[in-house]
Amino acid sequence: MGEMLGLTENAGDYESWLNEVKDALASINMPFEGWQGIWAYDFRQEFDGGTKANEAALKANKFWWHEQNKAIGQDCQKTPNCWLPRDHRGECQRM
Ligand SMILES: [Zn+2]
Numbered sequence: 001m002g003e004m005l006g007l008t009e010n011a012g013d014y015e016s017w018l019n020e021v022k023d024a025l026a027s028i029n030m031p032f033e034g035w036q037g038i039w040a041y042d043f044r045q046e047f048d049g050g051t052k053a054n055e056a057a058l059k060a061n062k063f064w065w066h067e068q069n070k071a072i073g074q075d076c077q078k079t080p081n082c083w084l085p086r087d088h089r090g091e092c093q094r095m
Pocket of ligand 1: 077078079082083084088091
């Protein structure tokens with residue numbers, strides 16, 4: 001295939017990217033270790049898709065909130081895939 005726009009990846013790239021994700025999650029009090037073990041988010045896919053670490057952390061944050069809301073029967077009923085809790089204020093926010 002030759003070179004594909006410098007997108008050669010290796011395990012080290014993913015690991016350092018994931019460390020950035022973990023830092024970002026820690027900074028918003030959503031520790032990776034605590035949540036990923038319950039509801040696994042597909043970080044690998046985000047990495048492969050070129051998502052920035054910060055964005056991936058925010059997406060995982062929404063995913064985990066949504067999963068938790070569903071688990072306790074408190075997910076928003078107005079819009080499918082809205083990650084906010086039931087009867088939240090303001091506009092719905094799709095994931
Ligand atoms: Zn909503």
